[in-house]
Amino acid sequence: MRTIEKLLRTRSYPTLRVESDPAGACHWMYMHADIGSGVRPCFRTGLMNDMWGFLSSITLREDQRSNGRLRHVVVASDAPAFNLGGDLELFAQLIRANDREHLLAYARRCIDGVHHLHGGLGGDVRTIALVQGDALGGGFELALSCHHIVAEEGVEMGLPEVLFGLFPGMGAYSFLCRRTSPQVAEKLILEGRLHRSEDLYRMGIVDVLAPKGGGEAAVQALVEEQQRSPIAHLALNAVRGISQPVSRDELMSITELWVDSALRLGDRSLRMMERIVRAQVRRSTAQAA
Known part of the structure; x- marks a missing residue:
C-alpha cells in the first residue's frame, strides 16, 4: 500500500x-474529480486550466532543485x-463559427x-500515465507525452480522429515516433482503430x-525502483532531451x-463530432447512475 497523504493547498482544483507523499517527491494527479451525470471525461477548458495550474505549482526553478533528488508525477483519472x-x-462550435483564434488558443x-509533462517539469521529474480506463484521442496523446505508460489489462487506447476526417494534432505523431517507427505511428493514426493495452504493450507503446x-x-513499484538510482534517471531525462527531443516548436507547427485542417471540415464531419459527443454524454450518464 502506498503512503500518500493529501496536500493542503492555498488554491483548490475543482x-x-x-x-x-509527505516529502513531496511523488504527486498523484487524478483528472475528472468532478465527474458526474452528463459530465464528459474529456479535455474541458476547466480541466486543462486546473491540470496546468497544478503542474506549474510543483515545477521547481533550477536553484530550487536538490542535487540528485528525483521526483515523480502520476497522471490518473477518477x-x-x-x-x-x-x-x-x-x-464543432468553433469550426462552425470559423473561429481560428480560439481554436488555436485551445490547441496551444x-x-x-x-x-511540460514530456520535459519532466523542467528535468527533475519522471512522469507516469496510469491508464485504468479508455484513453482516446487527446487522452492517448496525454499518456504518450509521459515518460512511462502503466496500463491495466483490458483498457482500450487509440486515435479515432480520422472518423471525422481529422488527425490527432496535439503530439500523437511526435510522441509515437519516439516509441515506435514513423510507419507504425502513421498506421495507428490513419486506421483510427482502438487497441487493447495488451497489444500496445507487445508493440512497446505501453511500458508496464x-x-x-x-x-x-505497479506505479508504486516503478517509482520505488527508480528512486534506487535517482541520478541515473535524472541523467536519462537530459539524455532523452538530447537524443530524442520533442520541441515546443515541432508540436506547435503540427x-x-x-487547426487549419479542422477549419476545412464539412458539415458531415461536424455532425459526426456531435454524434460522438451525444454518445459520450449517454455513456457518462449511465456510468454515473
Missing part, C-alpha cells in the same frame, strides 16, 4: 484530486475512462501541457502492463496544421 480526448462539442493550451485493479501498485 476538476482534480491531488495527493502527494472517471471510468482515463480521458476521451479533446472537447469535440467546443471544436494542450501543447503547453503535454510539452498491470492486471485489472493492479495499476497503482497543431497549427491541425
Whole structure:
C-alpha cells in the first residue's frame, strides 16, 4: 500500500484530486474529480486550466532543485475512462463559427501541457500515465507525452480522429515516433482503430502492463525502483532531451496544421463530432447512475 497523504493547498482544483507523499517527491494527479451525470471525461477548458495550474505549482526553478533528488508525477483519472480526448462539442462550435483564434488558443493550451509533462517539469521529474480506463484521442496523446505508460489489462487506447476526417494534432505523431517507427505511428493514426493495452504493450507503446485493479501498485513499484538510482534517471531525462527531443516548436507547427485542417471540415464531419459527443454524454450518464 502506498503512503500518500493529501496536500493542503492555498488554491483548490475543482476538476482534480491531488495527493502527494509527505516529502513531496511523488504527486498523484487524478483528472475528472468532478465527474458526474452528463459530465464528459474529456479535455474541458476547466480541466486543462486546473491540470496546468497544478503542474506549474510543483515545477521547481533550477536553484530550487536538490542535487540528485528525483521526483515523480502520476497522471490518473477518477472517471471510468482515463480521458476521451479533446472537447469535440467546443471544436464543432468553433469550426462552425470559423473561429481560428480560439481554436488555436485551445490547441496551444494542450501543447503547453503535454510539452511540460514530456520535459519532466523542467528535468527533475519522471512522469507516469496510469491508464485504468479508455484513453482516446487527446487522452492517448496525454499518456504518450509521459515518460512511462502503466496500463491495466483490458483498457482500450487509440486515435479515432480520422472518423471525422481529422488527425490527432496535439503530439500523437511526435510522441509515437519516439516509441515506435514513423510507419507504425502513421498506421495507428490513419486506421483510427482502438487497441487493447495488451497489444500496445507487445508493440512497446505501453511500458508496464498491470492486471485489472493492479495499476497503482505497479506505479508504486516503478517509482520505488527508480528512486534506487535517482541520478541515473535524472541523467536519462537530459539524455532523452538530447537524443530524442520533442520541441515546443515541432508540436506547435503540427497543431497549427491541425487547426487549419479542422477549419476545412464539412458539415458531415461536424455532425459526426456531435454524434460522438451525444454518445459520450449517454455513456457518462449511465456510468454515473
